[in-house]
Amino acid sequence: MSGSPVWHPFTQHGLGEDIPLIARGQGAVLHGADGRTWIDAISSWWVTTHGHAHPRIMAAIRAQSEQLDQIIFAGWTHEPAETLAHGLIEITPPALTRVFFSDSGSTAVEVALKMALGYWHNRKQPRQGIIVMEHSYHGDTIGAMSVGARGVFNRPYASLLFDVTAVPFPAEGAEQATLDALEAACKAGAAAFIVEPLVLGAGGMLMYPPSVLAQMAAICARHDVLFIADEVMTGWGRTGTMLACEQAGVVPDILCLSKGLTGGSMPLAVTLAREDIFMAHWSQDRADCFFHSSSYTANPIACAAAVANLAIWRDEPVQARIDTLAALQAAELVAIASHPQVVSTRQCGTIAALDLHADASGYLSNWAVHLNAFGKAHGLLIRPLGNTVYVMPPYCITAEQLAQVYAVVLAGLDRET
Numbered sequence: 001m002s003g004s005p006v007w008h009p010f011t012q013h014g015l016g017e018d019i020p021l022i023a024r025g026q027g028a029v030l031h032g033a034d035g036r037t038w039i040d041a042i043s044s045w046w047v048t049t050h051g052h053a054h055p056r057i058m059a060a061i062r063a064q065s066e067q068l069d070q071i072i073f074a075g076w077t078h079e080p081a082e083t084l085a086h087g088l089i090e091i092t093p094p095a096l097t098r099v100f101f102s103d104s105g106s107t108a109v110e111v112a113l114k115m116a117l118g119y120w121h122n123r124k125q126p127r128q129g130i131i132v133m134e135h136s137y138h139g140d141t142i143g144a145m146s147v148g149a150r151g152v153f154n155r156p157y158a159s160l161l162f163d164v165t166a167v168p169f170p171a172e173g174a175e176q177a178t179l180d181a182l183e184a185a186c187k188a189g190a191a192a193f194i195v196e197p198l199v200l201g202a203g204g205m206l207m208y209p210p211s212v213l214a215q216m217a218a219i220c221a222r223h224d225v226l227f228i229a230d231e232v233m234t235g236w237g238r239t240g241t242m243l244a245c246e247q248a249g250v251v252p253d254i255l256c257l258s259k260g261l262t263g264g265s266m267p268l269a270v271t272l273a274r275e276d277i278f279m280a281h282w283s284q285d286r287a288d289c290f291f292h293s294s295s296y297t298a299n300p301i302a303c304a305a306a307v308a309n310l311a312i313w314r315d316e317p318v319q320a321r322i323d324t325l326a327a328l329q330a331a332e333l334v335a336i337a338s339h340p341q342v343v344s345t346r347q348c349g350t351i352a353a354l355d356l357h358a359d360a361s362g363y364l365s366n367w368a369v370h371l372n373a374f375g376k377a378h379g380l381l382i383r384p385l386g387n388t389v390y391v392m393p394p395y396c397i398t399a400e401q402l403a404q405v406y407a408v409v410l411a412g413l414d415r416e417t
Helices: 055-065 079-091 105-122 142-146 155-160 175-187 210-222 244-248 275-279 300-315 318-336 366-377 399-416
Strands: 022-026 029-032 037-040 096-102 130-133 165-167 192-195 226-230 254-257 269-274 342-348 351-356 388-391
Touching: 037 399, 055 300, 079 096, 079 269, 079 300, 096 105, 096 275, 105 142, 105 192, 105 226, 105 254, 105 269, 105 275, 130 175, 142 155, 165 175, 175 192, 175 210, 192 210, 210 226, 210 244, 269 275, 318 342, 318 351, 318 399, 366 399, 388 399
Parallel strands: 130 165, 130 192, 192 226, 226 254
Antiparallel strands: 022 029, 029 037, 096 269, 254 269, 342 351, 351 388
């Protein structure tokens, strides 16, 4: 063996790609150990909201690390978790009264699915089916893969995945087909419907309007099917509002949050639920409790980082930064839309996406390989999804930095024209 022993995620080591060693991050910029710098155009996989090394979050992490680093959370608690839970209850819909901690978006989804199935099981109602949306992605653990799109991500593990009912993505002009399919699946007595509100991330930054989200939630409510909103990516302002569901006036029965929960500084996730879902597991019989945990559930240092994130949202003009970034993204999309390699563009809040002339490889498109490498060589962290290029930077990015992002993308496209 030579070189690093590290096995990187979603990386084909056989291609010999450049893997830069990052020494530090500041704002929207990553600094390499060799002196190179990169603008982080994708918020380090959609997690970094306020920018790298935000001083308030870093201070909270330092202070908490000197007080309490870790404690079992089964039957014990600590101040950072209690403060965070109360803070989350204050900024989310009142119907969501319970906060369950985990440590990643995938596990937040696993928790949500188990909550839904446990709810019906403890109520002695035989509902087990899960409804999903075509092209969705909810994580890489077994349950999360099961409710996501089947394809290159999970083909080797197909024998482990459970069956679900998929409704078509509500493409423009074909929304009714989605609503009709959801109505039929709900009538059949499903346990829950899980969806990425407004934007399907790994599916290609596919976007649909709030009106469709509202109609889907209404169908679920009409048939007493639990509505699970996976806002792991769409939450924390990415779609222009704190939660994407806000734009549709939707209150989910179960809500999954992660990524920007700590401002992107520490791994942490939460699953929020209605009181009756909690009460379905409340009993004098220990066999009815909610059987889920991980060793680092509600880690105090991660919770302290999240509490600092809530303070930033409360005290700083975060919404104004989001609005400014959204306007800058819109202007850049207009400018790049006429490029001969660009087929279409779209935007939702701070998320901008453009589709390139497709090849037959889908997610494994050569566009992704080319632009990823071109970005690394020209000071840009970008990671296209097949034929889809997206820009989702931290909210602190300047107009000049964003212009540089699009200049590098354009140069990469020109090279292939």
